[in-house]
Amino acid sequence: MTTADTPSETSTHFRTCPLCEATCGLEIGVSDGAVTRIRGDRDDVFSHGFICPKGSTLRQLHEDPDRLRRPLVKRDGVHVEVTWDEAFAEIERRLLPIRDEHGADAVGVYLGNPNAHTIAGAVFTRPLLQVLGTRNLFSASTVDQMPRHVSSGYLYGNPGAMPVPDLDRTDYLLMLGADPLESNGSLCTAPDFPGRLAAIRDRGGRVVVVDPRRSRTAEVSDEHLGIRPGTDALWLFALLHETIGSHGISLGNCDGMVDGIDGLAELVAPFTPEAVEDHCGIPAATTRRIAAEFAAADHAAVYTRIGAHTVSFGTLGSWAGDVLTLVTGNFDREGGLMWPTPCHGKPHVAGSAPGGRGFRTGRWGSRVSGHPEVRGELPVAVMAEEIESPGDGSVRALITMAGNPARSTPDSARIGRALGSLEFMVSVDIYLNETTRHADVILPSPSALEKAHFDFAFYGLSVRNIANYSPPVFPPEGPSEHEIVTRLALIVGGQGADADPELVYGLITGQVAQQAVQLEGGPLHGRTIDELQSAVEHLPMPERIIDLMVRCGPFGDHFGASPGGLTLDVLAANPHGIDLGPMVPRADEVVRTASGQIELGAGPVVADVARLAAVLEEPPGDGMVLVGRRHLRSNNSWMHNVEVLVKGRARCTLQVHPDDATRLGLVDGKEALVQSRVGEVSAPVEVTDGIRPGVVSLPHGWGHDDADARMAVAARHAGVNSNLLTDGAVLDPLSGNCALNAIPVVVAPA
Numbered sequence: 001m002t003t004a005d006t007p008s009e010t011s012t013h014f015r016t017c018p019l020c021e022a023t024c025g026l027e028i029g030v031s032d033g034a035v036t037r038i039r040g041d042r043d044d045v046f047s048h049g050f051i052c053p054k055g056s057t058l059r060q061l062h063e064d065p066d067r068l069r070r071p072l073v074k075r076d077g078v079h080v081e082v083t084w085d086e087a088f089a090e091i092e093r094r095l096l097p098i099r100d101e102h103g104a105d106a107v108g109v110y111l112g113n114p115n116a117h118t119i120a121g122a123v124f125t126r127p128l129l130q131v132l133g134t135r136n137l138f139s140a141s142t143v144d145q146m147p148r149h150v151s152s153g154y155l156y157g158n159p160g161a162m163p164v165p166d167l168d169r170t171d172y173l174l175m176l177g178a179d180p181l182e183s184n185g186s187l188c189t190a191p192d193f194p195g196r197l198a199a200i201r202d203r204g205g206r207v208v209v210v211d212p213r214r215s216r217t218a219e220v221s222d223e224h225l226g227i228r229p230g231t232d233a234l235w236l237f238a239l240l241h242e243t244i245g246s247h248g249i250s251l252g253n254c255d256g257m258v259d260g261i262d263g264l265a266e267l268v269a270p271f272t273p274e275a276v277e278d279h280c281g282i283p284a285a286t287t288r289r290i291a292a293e294f295a296a297a298d299h300a301a302v303y304t305r306i307g308a309h310t311v312s313f314g315t316l317g318s319w320a321g322d323v324l325t326l327v328t329g330n331f332d333r334e335g336g337l338m339w340p341t342p343c344h345g346k347p348h349v350a351g352s353a354p355g356g357r358g359f360r361t362g363r364w365g366s367r368v369s370g371h372p373e374v375r376g377e378l379p380v381a382v383m384a385e386e387i388e389s390p391g392d393g394s395v396r397a398l399i400t401m402a403g404n405p406a407r408s409t410p411d412s413a414r415i416g417r418a419l420g421s422l423e424f425m426v427s428v429d430i431y432l433n434e435t436t437r438h439a440d441v442i443l444p445s446p447s448a449l450e451k452a453h454f455d456f457a458f459y460g461l462s463v464r465n466i467a468n469y470s471p472p473v474f475p476p477e478g479p480s481e482h483e484i485v486t487r488l489a490l491i492v493g494g495q496g497a498d499a500d501p502e503l504v505y506g507l508i509t510g511q512v513a514q515q516a517v518q519l520e521g522g523p524l525h526g527r528t529i530d531e532l533q534s535a536v537e538h539l540p541m542p543e544r545i546i547d548l549m550v551r552c553g554p555f556g557d558h559f560g561a562s563p564g565g566l567t568l569d570v571l572a573a574n575p576h577g578i579d580l581g582p583m584v585p586r587a588d589e590v591v592r593t594a595s596g597q598i599e600l601g602a603g604p605v606v607a608d609v610a611r612l613a614a615v616l617e618e619p620p621g622d623g624m625v626l627v628g629r630r631h632l633r634s635n636n637s638w639m640h641n642v643e644v645l646v647k648g649r650a651r652c653t654l655q656v657h658p659d660d661a662t663r664l665g666l667v668d669g670k671e672a673l674v675q676s677r678v679g680e681v682s683a684p685v686e687v688t689d690g691i692r693p694g695v696v697s698l699p700h701g702w703g704h705d706d707a708d709a710r711m712a713v714a715a716r717h718a719g720v721n722s723n724l725l726t727d728g729a730v731l732d733p734l735s736g737n738c739a740l741n742a743i744p745v746v747v748a749p750a
């Protein structure tokens with residue numbers, strides 16, 4: 001049984017875990033309407049039974065008494081439960097006048113990370129944003145992966161196409177700023193990352209981890225290099241310098257597809273291994289050896305992630321990792337960096353010309369500081385100033401969806417004050433947390449077990465091509481999540497919350513159908529939009545959009561044109577997922593630069609390399625710096641209300657090297673005061689030789705000490721908010737991403 005209609009029966013359900021990017025298959029037992037057990041689905045075609053401690057807590061999340069079941073409206077400063085009709089009426093009554101009087105930009109939007117893991121976030125926010133028309137769009141992307149989008153934008157003309165390391169076929173994996181044994185992988189969807197790393201070593205390959213901390217991932221690698229925080233780009237440029245100078249350039253599958261290769265040696269000329277040695281803290285001889293090993297490996301890939309991205313040279317770090325993979329002949333080939341083929345994406349048309357419109361940023365800028373938009377977003381670091389600074393275009397009302405910027409974004413004391421000054425705020429969220437406590441209306445999403453699931457985001461980042469659809473285990477108590485978002489769109493659009501959601505649903509399916517029929521030479525070319533829409537209109541949402549997209553996609557049945565191809569029915573009949581095979585070379589499909597080539601000489605990148613070279617003219621930093629860290633039982637800020645995940649030894653500690661502890665008079669278990677330019681926190685010290693001297697580490701997402709939040713378990717394990725220390729003024733200029741690592745701090749006994 002896989003459907004949600006008879007919760008009183010004892011039944012087993014198979015679904016994809018929506019909590020992180022690994023997309024593990026879960027087996028969920030239900031009896032008398034309650035979950036009795038959750039374990040890894042051993043028959044899942046991708047995860048083969050792997051599960052982490054978070055996956056089994058979907059039951060606790062579903063049953064959490066603090067999870068909101070009914071909307072809240074703030075009356076006289078207190079949140080009170082109301083009906084859905086009352087909540088939507090309140091939004092209509094208060095949001096629309098602000099927009100009418102002050103214009104579209106007066107309503108800002110913040111989208112949190114979980115939106116990437118839901119169908120509503122992936123598909124249904126788009127019409128809401130379209131009807132809002134605001135330039136004040138912010139998201140967790142600019143405290144996370146935006147540098148990776150931007151490097152893909154400049155290299156491939158396609159910011160959505162972020163190549164992933166072909167973990168299962170590589171012989172040499174060079175990881176910078178990634179700790180997949182804690183994160184379970186990011187921008188690289190690979191359930192059982194630990195097993196896949198072990199397999200590289202088992203088949204004679206090599207795993208090298210570059211990280212200021214000897215992370216758990218570093219512990220299971222062949223080699224760990226304890227780089228100074230914030231210098232990953234410098235070191236990768238030195239690897240490029242050494243590779244080009246000593247081992248030459250080999251483009252492999254990409255030969256004839258790369259523009260600007262002749263200028264690369266000159267671009268990387270300043271970055272000799274000796275020039276970066278003291279800045280990075282990696283001996284030149286080691287850099288030369290790693291370059292030689294990487295160039296000699298049969299299949300090699302660089303995997304850069306959050307520690308290398310959330311710094312002031314984040315885009316260059318991402319760019320250089322891809323280019324090193326490219327010039328060693330490992331790009332777009334098995335065992336290197338590749339692009340998966342999402343089953344809901346556009347089908348390839350043989351013989352179609354490569355290229356497209358390319359990539360650019362800065363179509364508008366932020367009102368106060370002039371930061372350029374990137375992918376339609378402004379840096380979340382400027383959200384507070386866009387709220388606080390009066391004038392035309394200031395943010396007076398805010399919609400947050402599944403986000404907690406009061407804990408997840410830099411200088412969050414200021415963010416908290418700014419949220420408190422808004423004229424009106426709506427949050428779509430399951431908790432009354434440190435952010436949503438400021439909201440005038442909170443609309444609770446259903447629990448993860450009450451939603452259908454399909455990984456629109458992560459099939460594009462997956463190390464194998466996979467398709468898996470999960471129906472809800474239980475029916476939602478209130479409206480479905482996509483309906484909530486749709487009703488917001490209807491309100492903003494002036495139709496009112498009671499208008500027929502089909503107005504929006506038709507828009508969404510129409511856009512997908514239009515793209516399919518317009519694809520010249522594609523399998524649906526010549527069919528009509530109406531024809532495709534009619535074929536799926538009997539289905540409810542969101543199944544209708546899933547069916548439409550997979551049927552139009554590269555593995556789809558193309559509405560009869562490709563018999564045996566994917567449909568929603570086929571997905572539903574395969575609850576353990578469908579393995580569509582390994583990644584295949586597809587640069588000619590993916591590259592959308594104007595030239596149709598992978599472009600190494602994009603102007604903004606070249607200009608930023610000059611900024612990187614200027615670092616070499618300065619003395620290496622010698623003060624203490626702060627970095628973050630992940631933990632397997634944590635998931636940014638929102639899963640700390642699950643007792644089983646937070647119990648035991650406190651994890652929100654300040655890690656300090658023993659030499660620094662002695663020098664600074666810090667004692668294990670005692671409090672330390674950490675001060676940055678923007679704030680200070682006091683945290684318990686954890687002395688460990690697993691961190692580089694000169695570096696301290698605090699995990700993010702903690703600080704559940706807000707009396708107005710309603711998360712009882714989290715409040716008992718509050719920890720401290722590391723983003724009181726991170727500085728919103730320090731950004732990666734190409735992407736607008738905040739520098740959440742390498743923050744200068746002063747540390748002393750509290």
Ligand code: SF4
Binds near residue numbers: 051052055191
């Ligand atoms: S690794 Fe991620 S997807 Fe897998 S069970 Fe854990 S939280 Fe869920």
